[in-house]
Amino acid sequence: MDFIKENYGDVIVQIVDLTRATMREADEFKRVLAEDIERGHKKLIVDLTVCEFIDSTFLGALVISLKKITNLGGDLRLVGFQPAVHSMFELTRMNRVFDSYKSKEEAVKSFN
Amino acid sequence: MIETNNKTILLIDDDITIRKLVSRHLKNDQYNVLEASGSKEGFNHLLNNNVDLVLCDVTMEEMDGFTFCKQVRQHDNYRLIPFVFVTAKNSFEDRSHAHEVGGDDLIAKPFDINELLLKVRTLLRRADIYKIYGTKKNLQKSFAGGKTKILLVDDDITSSKIFQINLNKSGFECEAFNDPEEALQRAKSSPPDIIISDIVMPGMDGFTFRKAVLEDKELKSVPFIFLTGKGEEEDILSGFDLGITDYVVKSSGPKVVAAKVTAIIHSLGKEKEKIVSELHQAADSLRVKVVPDNDPVLEGFQIKHWHQPFQGIPGGDFIDFIQIDEDNIVIVLGDVMGKKWGAWYFAFAYAGYVRSATRIVLQSLKTCTPKEILKEVNKAVYQDAKISEVFATLSIIVLNRKTRHLLYAGAGDLPVLFKNAASSEINKIYVKGMLLGYAADGNYEDSLVRLNQHDVIILASDGIIESRNLSGEQFGKNDLLKSIKDISPSVDPLEIIKTEFINFTGGKFEDDISLITIRAE
Numbered sequence: 001m002d003f004i005k006e007n008y009g010d011v012i013v014q015i016v017d018l019t020r021a022t023m024r025e026a027d028e029f030k031r032v033l034a035e036d037i038e039r040g041h042k043k044l045i046v047d048l049t050v051c052e053f054i055d056s057t058f059l060g061a062l063v064i065s066l067k068k069i070t071n072l073g074g075d076l077r078l079v080g081f082q083p084a085v086h087s088m089f090e091l092t093r094m095n096r097v098f099d100s101y102k103s104k105e106e107a108v109k110s111f112n
Numbered sequence: 113m114i115e116t117n118n119k120t121i122l123l124i125d126d127d128i129t130i131r132k133l134v135s136r137h138l139k140n141d142q143y144n145v146l147e148a149s150g151s152k153e154g155f156n157h158l159l160n161n162n163v164d165l166v167l168c169d170v171t172m173e174e175m176d177g178f179t180f181c182k183q184v185r186q187h188d189n190y191r192l193i194p195f196v197f198v199t200a201k202n203s204f205e206d207r208s209h210a211h212e213v214g215g216d217d218l219i220a221k222p223f224d225i226n227e228l229l230l231k232v233r234t235l236l237r238r239a240d241i242y243k244i245y246g247t248k249k250n251l252q253k254s255f256a257g258g259k260t261k262i263l264l265v266d267d268d269i270t271s272s273k274i275f276q277i278n279l280n281k282s283g284f285e286c287e288a289f290n291d292p293e294e295a296l297q298r299a300k301s302s303p304p305d306i307i308i309s310d311i312v313m314p315g316m317d318g319f320t321f322r323k324a325v326l327e328d329k330e331l332k333s334v335p336f337i338f339l340t341g342k343g344e345e346e347d348i349l350s351g352f353d354l355g356i357t358d359y360v361v362k363s364s365g366p367k368v369v370a371a372k373v374t375a376i377i378h379s380l381g382k383e384k385e386k387i388v389s390e391l392h393q394a395a396d397s398l399r400v401k402v403v404p405d406n407d408p409v410l411e412g413f414q415i416k417h418w419h420q421p422f423q424g425i426p427g428g429d430f431i432d433f434i435q436i437d438e439d440n441i442v443i444v445l446g447d448v449m450g451k452k453w454g455a456w457y458f459a460f461a462y463a464g465y466v467r468s469a470t471r472i473v474l475q476s477l478k479t480c481t482p483k484e485i486l487k488e489v490n491k492a493v494y495q496d497a498k499i500s501e502v503f504a505t506l507s508i509i510v511l512n513r514k515t516r517h518l519l520y521a522g523a524g525d526l527p528v529l530f531k532n533a534a535s536s537e538i539n540k541i542y543v544k545g546m547l548l549g550y551a552a553d554g555n556y557e558d559s560l561v562r563l564n565q566h567d568v569i570i571l572a573s574d575g576i577i578e579s580r581n582l583s584g585e586q587f588g589k590n591d592l593l594k595s596i597k598d599i600s601p602s603v604d605p606l607e608i609i610k611t612e613f614i615n616f617t618g619g620k621f622e623d624d625i626s627l628i629t630i631r632a633e
Contacts, residue, residue, distance in 0.1 A: 024330050055623075056574050060449030060503055063550060092505065092524045093546055 003032050008108045012036050013079075015047040023057035033065040033076075042074030043111045047104055049080030054088060066098065075099070079107045119236055120144040120161060124154040124177070125169040125198065130221075134167065134198070137225050138232070151175040155183070158190065162406040165236055167228075170199035170206070178213045185214035194235035198223065259285040260377050263304035265295040265321060266339065267313040271362070275308070275339075278366035282374060292316040296324055301584075303330055306373060308337045310362075322354045335376055339369070402430035402467060403626075410441050410513050412633050413563075416606040420625040422575070428504075429573050429624035432467050436480055436510075443509040444470055445525070445571045445628055449547075469493065470508075482508035482521035486545060486556040490523065493549040503547040507571050509630070516632060518561045518569060523548045526577060531596055533566035538596055563632040566601045570609070570630075575623030581616050591616050605629040 002025055004015040014032065018025060036044060046062065048054070066076045078100040081089065089095040101107035121143045125131045128149070135145045146161060148154035151174050157163065166184070170177035177197055184190045194216050199206070202220035210218045216235060219228055262284050266272035272288040279286040287304070289295035292313060299307065307325065311318035318338060326332045335357040357376055360369050403419045417431050428448030435441050444467070473488040474480065485508050493504070505525040511518050520528055524547035527540040541561065546554040561569070577588030585591075595612035599605045606629040613625075 028329070055578060056447065056449050056505070063449075063503055063547065067550065091526055093544065094524070097546070097550065 003029060005032075009112075010041070011043040011045060011108050011111050012041050013045045013047055013104060013108070015050070017050055019050060019052045021048075021051050021054040021058040023055060026057045026061040029058065030061040030064060033061070034068070037065065037069050037072065037074070042069065042072065044069060044074065044076040045079055045104065045107045045111075046076060047079045048082070048085055051080075051085050052082055053084050056092070059088065059092065059094060062098070063094065075111075077101060077107050077110065079104050118142075118144065119164040120146060121232065122146045122148065122154060122157050122161075122163045122166045122168075124148045124151070124167070124172070124180070126150060126172045127169070130169075130198075134225070134228070137229060141229055141232075143232075151177075151180040151183075154180065158184065161409055163193065164239065165194040165196070165232060167196050167198050167232070170197055170201050170210075178209055178215075181210075181215050182213040192239065194239050196231060196235065198228070259283065260306065260373075261302075261304040262286040262306050262308060262373065263295055263299050264288045264308045265292050265313070265318075266290065266310040268310070275366050275369060278370050279373065282370040284370075284373065292318075292321040292324075296321065299325065299331055299334075300328060304334060306335045306337065306377065307331075308339060308360075308369070308373070310339045312341065319350065319354065322356065326354065337369075337372070337376070404431060404433055408433040408435065408441055408443075410435075410511065412513050412516070413511065414604075414629075414631045414633060415441070415443065415511075416604070416629050418606055418610055418625070418627045420621060422621065422624045429575065429626040430467050431626055431628065432470060434471060434474055436474065439513045440480065441511050441513075442470075442474060442480070442482075442485070443511065443571070443628060443630070444506065445573065445626060446504055446506040447525075447573050447575075447624070447626075448504045470506075480510060481558050482510050482519050483556045483558040485510075486521050486523050486548075486554060490546075490548050490554040490556070491552070494552055503549050506548055509569070509571070511630065516563045518563055518630070520559050520561065521545060521556050523554055523556065524550075526572065526574060529570040529572070529592075529596060530561055531568040531570070531599060532564075533568070533601070534564065536597070538593060563630075565632055568596070568599055568605045568629060568631045570596065570605065571626075571628040572609075573624060573626035575621065575625045576609075576613060576627055579613070579617050579622050579625075582618065587613060587616050605631055 002016070002018050004017055006013040006015065016029070033044065062076070069076050076098070078098050081100060089098065099110070101110060121138055123131060123135055123138070123145055126149050131147050135147055138145045146157045146163065148157055150172055154168070168177045168180060177199065181195055184193070184195065195214065197210050197215050197218040198221060199218065200221040202218070207218055217231055219231060262279055264272060264275055264279070264286055266275065266288065267290050269290055272290060276286045276288040287298065289298065292309070293316060309318045309321055322336060325334070325336065338356055338359040339362050340359055341362055358372060360372055407416050415433070419429065419431055430446045432444040433441060434444070446467070469489050469492045470485060473485055473492070477484055477488065486506065489506065506523040507520070507525040507528060508522070509518055509520045520541060520543065522528070522543045523545045527542045530539045530541055532539070541559050543557050543559050545556040548554070563569070572592070577586065577592065579587050581587070591612060592609070595609050598608055606627065609627060609629070
């Protein structure tokens, strides 16, 4: 499995277990997040600690999911930017729409 | 998008009355006309403009039309340009001379202007057909081109060597592995065109290996052949349960294996060719375009572009050049997120949509700054519920020929690169601005650059920045800047980056490739 799910109370964490998260996995990931959102979860965290690189299509999957969940009054927050991923978010100015945290614990706490 | 009649015709005649007459009629028919009184001026026009057709007198002072035509034809770029003689010399000798030097037609003076216009139209249409046909051919070739990569897994060192040698001899590029784990890692990092695997192996056997391959989304559609020993019919049957393409009995020898592989590759190639060709037929008939045919012309600047769709399939990148008035031109580079096989049509259509939205906005705007354009395009995209789940990045530049001011605004795009010729410094221009369609207000801003002589601006899509070489390094990390450093007034910036990029990636791209360079002359 490329995506590992953890529960912390009403907060869901999806760990992306890929060093390169690209268009190959983007659709599947979009589906995984959509499932969580459809089940009514409003507090999502995506853990990117393992990712050394994400491409624009994978980023697109994150953005679509964020748009979906914020429309329903929830939020999707990010954790664990490696340098290349961080610069990708900065370059596309997406760092300003996603809240990001250093650690999973911090992100989980931010929801409560 | 319906193309307007913006073809450019070069008209060479030393008689100013004829030139004016023909030129007026051509302009009435919406052609751009470049006039020249002799061969020298004519050749200059050819070199500096995108000329679509040449009308040329024969008897001229500097050089006669036949000699001129011969010289034009010697030039690689103009071998196919429609070339028509307009002359009073109309004998059989003249006509055959015209043919010999490479002319396409001869119109005799005095001529009926309507007949001339009709000939022009016919020849231009034929040239267009050749262009499309030519591209299609190239595409199909690029698809079929290159050696087919085979990944072979067999724990028996001797037999794997023999198969490898024979497959390479048959024109394939075969990598052999004795350890399935290693082979799997290799396949993931560099997907082969076909996989051949032994069944009985210590550790991971062929079936487990096949299952692991099936779990990988990219590899699961790669044709897979089992190599089996004798008397393993049961095994073969379970192999077909795992969706293999074929099997070969090992003892039938390496030549049979090579022949089988050739047959499979052949049928796959045909299938792909068919898809690409159908796709392009559809695109041609819809006249949907995401990239312009020609580079724009703006006095004092050299603007060039290069676009290569991913695996020859039109994808999410798009480019546009829109001339607003005599002095201003708008340059657009966009990228729709997502370019998988399944999404190609959507991305393609969406790219066309954003391209036309930009054009429509431009027509209605009074003040034309990139920020205003982005604001309006974003509004249009955001309100369109059908496409609200797709996002695009967009870079827009408005360039003024007189002030030499370049205004740039971006929506979630990669920064534009600016090389200052005087200081040789390379800067990235960062602007604010959200992806198209994400928020009602994208927070766009303009950034102003004044271009001095030889300054260069570079727009590159993420396909250029993120493409990797064999050791997994990205082009955008060091090599792009290195190639920009090498730009000097005597070299074409587009060519140098393009060449470096092709060398770097070995010509194997992972995404749509788009590049635009602007240089102040």
